[in-house]
Amino acid sequence: xxxxxxxxxxMIAFGRYPDRNPAxxxxxxxxxxxxxxxxxxxDVDILYTGSSFTAxxxxxxxxxxxxxxTGIPCVNVSNACASGATAVREAFTAIKSGMYDVAMAIxxxxxxxxxxxxxxxDGLTPEGIFGSGxxxxxxxxxxxxxxxxxxxxxxxxAKIAVKNRKHGSLxxxxxxxxxxxxxxxxxxxxxxxxxxxxxxxxxxxxAAALVVVSEKKAKELGMDRAVRIAGxxxxxxxxxxxxxELFDPNSVTRLAAKTAFDMAGIGPQDLDLVELHDCFATAxxxxxxxxxxxxxxxxxxxxxxxxxxLGGRIPVNVSGGLIAKGHPIGATGVANMVEIVEHLRGxxxxxQVEGARVGLSHVLGFGTSAAVHILQKA
Amino acid sequence: xxxxxxxxxxxxxxxxxWIRGFRCKKCSxxxxxxxxxxxxxxxxxxxxxxxxxxxxxxxxxxxxxxxYPGIEVPFVSAIVDLxxxxxxxxxxxxCDAEDLHEAMPVTLEFDDAGGAKDKEGNSFVAYHFVAQxxxxxxxxx
Numbered sequence: 419x420x421x422x423x424x425x426x427x428x429m430i431a432f433g434r435y436p437d438r439n440p441a442x443x444x445x446x447x448x449x450x451x452x453x454x455x456x457x458x459x460x461d462v463d464i465l466y467t468g469s470s471f472t473a474x475x476x477x478x479x480x481x482x483x484x485x486x487x488t489g490i491p492c493v494n495v496s497n498a499c500a501s502g503a504t505a506v507r508e509a510f511t512a513i514k515s516g517m518y519d520v521a522m523a524i525x526x527x528x529x530x531x532x533x534x535x536x537x538x539x540d541g542l543t544p545e546g547i548f549g550s551g552x553x554x555x556x557x558x559x560x561x562x563x564x565x566x567x568x569x570x571x572x573x574x575x576a577k578i579a580v581k582n583r584k585h586g587s588l589x590x591x592x593x594x595x596x597x598x599x600x601x602x603x604x605x606x607x608x609x610x611x612x613x614x615x616x617x618x619x620x621x622x623x624x625a626a627a628l629v630v631v632s633e634k635k636a637k638e639l640g641m642d643r644a645v646r647i648a649g650x651x652x653x654x655x656x657x658x659x660x661x662x663e664l665f666d667p668n669s670v671t672r673l674a675a676k677t678a679f680d681m682a683g684i685g686p687q688d689l690d691l692v693e694l695h696d697c698f699a700t701a702x703x704x705x706x707x708x709x710x711x712x713x714x715x716x717x718x719x720x721x722x723x724x725x726x727x728l729g730g731r732i733p734v735n736v737s738g739g740l741i742a743k744g745h746p747i748g749a750t751g752v753a754n755m756v757e758i759v760e761h762l763r764g765x766x767x768x769x770q771v772e773g774a775r776v777g778l779s780h781v782l783g784f785g786t787s788a789a790v791h792i793l794q795k796a
Numbered sequence: 797x798x799x800x801x802x803x804x805x806x807x808x809x810x811x812x813x814w815i816r817g818f819r820c821k822k823c824s825x826x827x828x829x830x831x832x833x834x835x836x837x838x839x840x841x842x843x844x845x846x847x848x849x850x851x852x853x854x855x856x857x858x859x860x861x862x863x864y865p866g867i868e869v870p871f872v873s874a875i876v877d878l879x880x881x882x883x884x885x886x887x888x889x890x891c892d893a894e895d896l897h898e899a900m901p902v903t904l905e906f907d908d909a910g911g912a913k914d915k916e917g918n919s920f921v922a923y924h925f926v927a928q929x930x931x932x933x934x935x936x937x
Contacts, residue, residue, distance in 0.1 A: 532864075533862065533864065536863075536864055541799065541801070541802075541914065541920070542799075542801040542802070542909055542912055542914075542920045542922065543912070544801075544802065545863055545864055545867050546860075546863055546867040546868060546869075546871055546887065546910075547801065547886065547887060547909050547910065547912075547922045547924070548801070548802060548884075548885055548886045548887070548922065548923075549860075549873030549874060549875070549885040549886050549887055550858065550860045550863060550871075550873040552860070552862075552863060552864070554858075554862075555858045555860050555863075555873050558858035558860075559856045559857060559858045559873065559875060560856070562856045562857055562858060563855075563856045563898075566856070566897065566898040567898075607861070607862065608859075608861040608862075609860075609861060609862045610858040610859070610860045610861065610862070610873070611858055611859040611860075611861070611893070612858075613858075657825075657835050657836040659883070660855055660875065660877070660883045663828075663875055663883040663884060663885045664855055664856060664875045664883065664885075
């Protein structure tokens with residue numbers, strides 16, 4: 419089977435675009451990724467688009483109306499926060515199958531305003547009676563499990579937000595490009611203990627795209643800036659006690675990580691950087707352990723010792739992550755991989771992880787899916 | 797007329813509310829829904845209805861300070877394992893935030909969902925958890 423390479427990768431700056439629509443944002447990212455690859459829409463054999471709030475709106479076809487209707491197969495992917503990464507995985511399997519040489523994966527989203535999660539019901543509104551269904555509360559509850567088990571403190575969760583805001587200050591495409599001190603993070607509005615507002619992901623619009631090709635096509639176009647997808651895994655939540663009443667971000671992430679590492683034939687110790695799903699600071703803490711970056715119960719020490727900051731042992735979310743760069747739901751999984759590609763190419767500017775050769779991207783979709791991709795410099 | 801506030805609540809002909817759980821005949825796994833097969837062991841048609849008890853232990857929680865418009869805050873959103881296996885989520889009362897801890901004993905008590913009514917004016921039956929610090933003291937002795 420053919421190896422699979424990323425030869426085009428780009429994203430628009432994350433923020434608010436009140437006068438645009440998701441097809442325009444996705445189309446813009448697609449053209450940027452095609453330019454990066456030196457290709458045009460006529461060269462693309464198949465298109466996958468991930469989006470969550472416009473699931474059912476045939477987003478791929480809408481994007482083709484923006485950038486050129488070539489008649490190729492279009493597949494629209496919706497998998498909550500894992501939508502974009504699921505689109506990339508579909509592109510990967512399409513190339514791997516040998517049926518196609520050039521696939522494009524786009525993630526695009528215009529998030530609704532306000533706090534996500536919860537949702538109405540036909541009968542009694544459950545919020546505030548049967549606990550909370552808000553995303554901050556759900557991820558706060560997961561964080562409290564870790565705190566009860568290992569003594570993790572509010573300050574340690576807050577340090578993750580400080581780190582990601584510091585990284586975001588180096589990323590011209592991040593929503594928040596200013597640092598936030600520990601005092602500021604702790605003093606910001608308490609949303610759902612132990613999560614303050616600055617420990618929650620930034621609610622923004624955005625789009626990102628990848629051009630994924632076969633080995634034959636990559637060689638034809640030149641391997642200089644190519645990045646190999648060494649591992650691609652998608653998992654759904656296996657049975658776990660308490661789930662789904664207690665949302666379980668852990669077992670599903672561990673399952674996807676194991677599959678991706680096995681496929682790539684490497685382990686966590688081989689990674690140079692990680693972009694993981696820091697939808698909330700509590701989630702990032704859990705994922706250090708879930709992805710094997712440290713042993714169970716060792717995550718808080720990693721943030722205390724600065725191992726996950728740019729320049730540390732294993733930098734995590736040097737893009738600023740979802741907390742600083744922003745979290746346009748369907749675009750996030752693609753954008754995480756755009757960030758890894760830039761580092762493996764040595765093109766990440768002043769936030770470059772020096773000598774990066776292997777990176778891992780991870781997303782977690784509520785409901786539940788986890789996707790893990792391992793990218794290697796070709 | 798009283799209506800169940802969620803799908804785990806049943807109301808007897810005499811108007812008495814109870815919590816309905818389902819348990820797998822083969823592996824004893826509990827669920828709050830009747831499913832086609834057991835989620836855990838995949839046995840088909842194995843989920844049997846049972847009447848859940850009203851005591852349990854706190855698994856985790858969050859103190860919610862910002863919710864959706866119109867929802868009164870703060871409140872404690874709690875996840876509880878009932879002693880006979882069912883996991884449920886509801887508000888928790890009767891305990892200061894700093895005293896909350898894993899495995900804290902709680903009871904499930906039915907309520908009127910804060911007086912909420914549907915469009916036809918029907919009231920709801922809901923439930924919340926109440927921390928049981930006295931029972932906990934006895935346990936530790």
